Amino acid sequence: MGFLRPVTGRGLTTSIALELTDLGILRYDTDRNCIVGMFGDSFSFGWSQDWRSPTLACFDTDFNCLGTPVRGGIATAPAKQLWEYGHNNADFSTALPCDFIRIGQTWHVAVMLTKGLGNETMTEFWHSADLIDWTLSGFGFPHPAADPCTTMLSFDQFGDDIYIVGTHGLRRDGPIKMWKTLASTFPRGYWQPCGVIREGRHGELCLRNVQGQAVLSFFDCGEYRQTALTVAHPEDDWGQANAVDYVTGQELPQLYGGYISPRQPAQRPGRHEVFGLPMGDRDQRPLSRRRLLRDTAREGRTHRTASGAASGRRRRCAVGERLAWAAGLRRQAGVGACPRLHT
Numbered sequence: 441m442g443f444l445r446p447v448t449g450r451g452l453t454t455s456i457a458l459e460l461t462d463l464g465i466l467r468y469d470t471d472r473n474c475i476v477g478m479f480g481d482s483f484s485f486g487w488s489q490d491w492r493s494p495t496l497a498c499f500d501t502d503f504n505c506l507g508t509p510v511r512g513g514i515a516t517a518p519a520k521q522l523w524e525y526g527h528n529n530a531d532f533s534t535a536l537p538c539d540f541i542r543i544g545q546t547w548h549v550a551v552m553l554t555k556g557l558g559n560e561t562m563t564e565f566w567h568s569a570d571l572i573d574w575t576l577s578g579f580g581f582p583h584p585a586a587d588p589c590t591t592m593l594s595f596d597q598f599g600d601d602i603y604i605v606g607t608h609g610l611r612r613d614g615p616i617k618m619w620k621t622l623a624s625t626f627p628r629g630y631w632q633p634c635g636v637i638r639e640g641r642h643g644e645l646c647l648r649n650v651q652g653q654a655v656l657s658f659f660d661c662g663e664y665r666q667t668a669l670t671v672a673h674p675e676d677d678w679g680q681a682n683a684v685d686y687v688t689g690q691e692l693p694q695l696y697g698g699y700i701s702p703r704q705p706a707q708r709p710g711r712h713e714v715f716g717l718p719m720g721d722r723d724q725r726p727l728s729r730r731r732l733l734r735d736t737a738r739e740g741r742t743h744r745t746a747s748g749a750a751s752g753r754r755r756r757c758a759v760g761e762r763l764a765w766a767a768g769l770r771r772q773a774g775v776g777a778c779p780r781l782h783t
């Protein structure tokens with residue numbers, strides 16, 4: 441695994457007051473012709489300064505910071521929190537993004553409301569037409585009432601369907617489950633369960649459609665490493681996936697993250713770049729800048745699930761089990777009761 445470069449930090453994202461960042465989920469914005477990075481807990485120039493989450497930054501295809509999204513384009517201005525709420529309020533401390541996607545003309549983001557690391561109280565969806573104005577969708581999963589694998593989610597589009605993977609959140613102690621739903625009704629449509637695709641203890645996830653193949657990058661907490669699995673289609677046997685362990689905790693202490701870059705140059709087919717891995721800042725504090733690595737698609741081992749749950753070339757998503765979700769009653773300002781389950 442080759443280290444390419446740091447992409448946030450002093451002198452890199454100083455112009456948008458975003459030197460210290462967390463996470464780093466990437467999508468391509470065709471309206472602004474740039475890569476957009478969505479970050480979790482973010483600070484301007486020092487720890488605890490101007491705490492915001494989520495935030496957005498725009499990059500060119502070499503990951504030079506262009507600014508932050510504004511109406512009509514990109515501007516060099518301090519990155520704003522996507523919607524207003526107070527941190528450390530009565531209901532949660534911060535809202536951490538899991539993943540975001542554009543379907544048609546609408547952006548959707550899933551965020552975890554957390555009252556401290558590993559204590560997520562809600563996973564909820566917001567939507568936006570322009571990455572500027574965000575509206576609470578009224579759909580989400582209250583915790584611990586809902587399936588714990590609906591806590592930390594990642595998703596991407598394959599044909600007419602959105603495939604979703606999920607695990608237990610920042611407790612990093614759960615397996616990975618998969619669902620699918622129609623893109624036209626995401627996220628509120630019926631989530632058809634595909635079952636457990638990997639046993640073990642997992643953290644951050646990133647599922648992407650890369651050149652027509654399904655690539656799943658994840659933090660393997662049990663083995664303290666980042667792994668990427670590749671299959672031809674999300675319903676193929678993940679137990680037979682090509683697996684690449686692209687970085688370990690011994691190589692990069694305090695490991696987490698691992699989000700797939702949308703930059704896939706045509707002259708380099710089959711190579712994937714991964715973004716969002718921790719790197720110490722100027723004070724040698726961990727987890728404050730994001731770094732970019734490459735090549736998670738080199739020749740790898742065959743992955744086999746611990747449970748053997750995935751068998752045969754093509755899994756079939758079940759149709760009998762119905763997933764319960766919440767009708768969003770939480771007030772947009774970030775205070776108020778979590779919604780109850782609806783079936």
